[in-house]
Amino acid sequence: MGEAVLWGVVAASPLLVGAVLALVRRWPPKWLGIVLGFGAGALMASIAFELWEEGLRLAGPVPLVTGVAVGAIAYYVAARILDARRAKKGGSAGGASLAVGALLDGIPEQLVLGIGLASGEGIGVALVVAILVSNLPESIGSASDLLEDGMRRGRVVLLWAGVAALCALATVAGFAITDAVGPEFRAAANGVAAGGLLVMLVDSMVPEAQSKAEESTGLATVLGFAVAAGLALAA
Template structure:
């Protein structure tokens, strides 16, 4: 039980750290774009070598496909709800929201699977934990920086990302407690859900934002992030 609490906190902590880093200094747009590009590459590697492969391994293609479709549609609809809410408020109040939604929809199923694995005695892959850190940190820095640039108070930014981190960490404990009734299909669907939500978020929000800020170096930063996260995945 306490092991799931520990690893839940470790996996979610980068979300708060990124928000703090965004609050203590102003990040130049180009540097922020490079960070977002790096994070996008890391997330692509995480989808391909952690979530997708794990889903296929434990539950097969059908459960994985159901999860991917559910995750993609959930992010798509959630993003549209935020967009409509923003328009009603005159275009303010939702800066950074897409990345925050993506982190939440990715973090919950991802750490749920982590908790299930702990309860099953599979242990924790150091490579997986490092990959989570590498991908979560740029997401929170990017989103929190956008919120700060839009005039959101530091306290509100930290509150938002603190809430996201707490929910994601709690998902690890929930996964641990529900491990006895979680079938392989459920695990595969959870991995697929995270993958589907992340893919839509990457294409709709993270990559365009990185390209707008970093311009011509975005691709290089993305390749670097992909290579680093892929190396961690293979090392595990």
């Protein structure tokens, strides 16, 4: 169990670190867009080479595709609720939408990580670096947007600390329930993460990056994809 706690904290910590980095300095819009584009590319690689590929290997397409549908619908509904609430206050829901995406990605992903640890599967350095590459830009972008919308600095830190804590706890939960679940559950969890991420990328992260970095977005996205794909394959 101690190992699950350790790796849960390691995997979730980039979410909080990114929020703190957004507080330390004000990122110029173009640089923020490049960071978001890089993170979007890294998340695309995570979907393709980790979540989807591993889900198919574990249990085939049915539980994986079912999970994708659940994750996509869950993110869509949550994002529309956020849009409605922010519209009443006259702000943007971009930063909050990225936080919801991180939560819907992080919880099932780290649940699977905990199950893998309990099953005796090792954790590679490349995998840890790949998680950092995808999570850090996401939280930097979200926290920066939330600050621009007027959210207090303390609330931004608490929000991302809460997201990171829930994701870390998911690793411990996965470790604890390993004997009670089969490969179909793990495949479905991968699908939930992939579905939520795909909708978040199209709805929020890529448009946000494009609005800030403009013509640099595509190149940053490809670089993020290349780095994360290389790390995933190395893992």
